[in-house]
Amino acid sequence: MELSERKRRILKAIVEQYISTAEPVGSKAIAADPEMNLSSATIRNEMADLTAMGLLEQPHTSAGRVPSPQGYRIYVNELMNEHRLSLEETQEINKALKQKMSQLDSLLADAGKVVSELTSYPAYALTTQVGRRTVRRYDLIHVDAETVIAVLLLEDGTACNRVMKFPGGIEKDLVQRMSTVFNTGFTDLTAQEIDSTMVRAAERTLGDEIGAAAALASYTISVLESGGSKKVLSGVSNLLTLPEYQDVNKAHKLMDFLSEGKELEQMELSQGQEGVQILIGPENVAEELKDSGVVLATYPLGNNMQGVIGVVGPTRMDYAKVAAYLSYIAGGMQQISQGTSPPQLPELKPVKEQDEGR
């Protein structure tokens, strides 16, 4: 069936109404809109059509309609007005970001916090590595008889360290030889390329009986695998204010899922993508998100790194607004990370189209 202009207007009205009330919306409520010069009966007919087309759903016979994920999709792709950030909104965001813009590490955390505060939904902030991640150079500092600091300089120019303790003591000589062995044998390798035979070989070469090589190798792998990716989750408890999560069980499941950080996979999927993405209900990969909505904004972050900011909420989320916020903040993050000052003007990318998700 064709999606007439009128049907589109009705769908839009329904989605927006539902977004703000979280209650199934009936024909009368729509007819009440002065913009809509139609009687409730006519609207009922149209709604019946929209339901038949799979864009609306009916919780039960005598309830109003609720947008289906497909309905949301159409709304997001075609019907949604872009939310223009008001001057106050941008000022608010700028203020919040500026206050916290002390360090990139904490910036990430704070960006998440800002987003979750502004949107009242849980928010994610994370960085991921796009390309090959390897160690360029090892430095081992022998601090005292039992302590070594391992410093790994990665190919992307960042360094990380770990204090390693060897209760039985560790020889300075062993540390030095280990440094040589690792710098020749373990550089330019990804986490996958390091395997236990290599480690055992190194142990033999070194005469290492205290597992020092193994410890260093496993640290290396953990660093490489962590993908330099950091992630921060903020504002989970916001879920509890939403009517859809009044059911403690439901809330608990989602919160658990979020704190586990598993949805990272989801976000990794979106790595290639640029700009703002919206994932509605079943379009999400993770089972736990099948009836939630996710809005993601990605931004480049130098050195093969990519930042992602994400918001998780009910399917009935105010996509227009959230997308605008995320887009703006992602832009700000990018600029900050490039050392330029925080953004002063709202600059919105159009919301990206994307496949219909069944």
Add this chain to the structure above:
Amino acid sequence: MELSERKRRILKAIVEQYISTAEPVGSKAIAADPEMNLSSATIRNEMADLTAMGLLEQPHTSAGRVPSPQGYRIYVNELMNEHRLSLEETQEINKALKQKMSQLDSLLADAGKVVSELTSYPAYALTTQVGRRTVRRYDLIHVDAETVIAVLLLEDGTACNRVMKFPGGIEKDLVQRMSTVFNTGFTDLTAQEIDSTMVRAAERTLGDEIGAAAALASYTISVLESGGSKKVLSGVSNLLTLPEYQDVNKAHKLMDFLSEGKELEQMELSQGQEGVQILIGPENVAEELKDSGVVLATYPLGNNMQGVIGVVGPTRMDYAKVAAYLSYIAGGMQQISQGTSPPQLPELKPVKEQDEGR
């Protein structure tokens, strides 16, 4: 009124029953205990007394009794059996800790996670600095003509690094001398004690014209100022499984409060204290915790640092068990941070007495 031996036994039974069921407990339930050779009528009389003494409360006339905060206090101070960790329990803890015991940084986070998983309550892990925060040792790694990695080993045993770029190039010799200068002149100083005259003096001594010393000094200050206090919260969503937080509103308030990290003040109060502390209901300073229980374990953490692990739960928490867990894990954390291997044997400190809280 005197607290007879029999009353004490009854109070103990009531508290324990309530801890495990979360339901008001009636006289019959207590009388059913074969240890208790009394009829329900007698118990009722005693319960009436205990209620008069303010140790029990009655939600409504025809419900059983619930321990009052004072009742808990007496239970915790005098009646509670110390929970001996079973072999399985210690093994479980050790296993969990060992798996995660990779790095002190993440150890903190992981300790919190372990605790919250083991106890099914939200858990806090944090370190605070009691006294001075200083650098113990500087290591400078000259990577290439333009690049130096500075590694700072702090007094608390953690290390941090930064990659420093000098676009005009930096001499290996300068780096080496700088290392000496900083190791002699800038260790054991707090952020406040480092001032610009020192930095200028160092620059002169070094013949440093590229601001290397200044860069290192400012990095040092930023690290020291960042206040080594870290805190991690885990397992908040566990609240939602508890019957007392089925009320979404209540849960939300507490969760919000916890994520804000405000109760840190609370924990700071307990800084001086050693060992395990238990704070019941109104004994908590924070309004939001007035009907929760908090168990805290503190442990020394190298020079001037102190670690705190805390668990927040309903007043009806299994204090004996939680205290045992925390005490054990705090002991483990301390040992790990001192570089010895993870603990193998349960070693419990007696639960500390403490003033009655009004």
Add this chain to the structure above:
DNA sequence: CTTAGCACTCTTTACCTCCGAGTGCTAAGG
């Protein structure tokens, strides 16, 4: 094609009653 009208469906809410758990009190028994 639109719309008023109407019968019908289904949820929500209020209200009521009944049941059971638990109490406090009294009186009898050791």
Add this chain to the structure above:
DNA sequence: CCTTAGCACTCGGAGGTAAAGAGTGCTAAG
């Protein structure tokens, strides 16, 4: 004098029913 059996009483929770309300689909008329 303490313990215990018995009993009347209280009160919250479960279950059931009825009424209210919201919304629908269909029909027929404009």
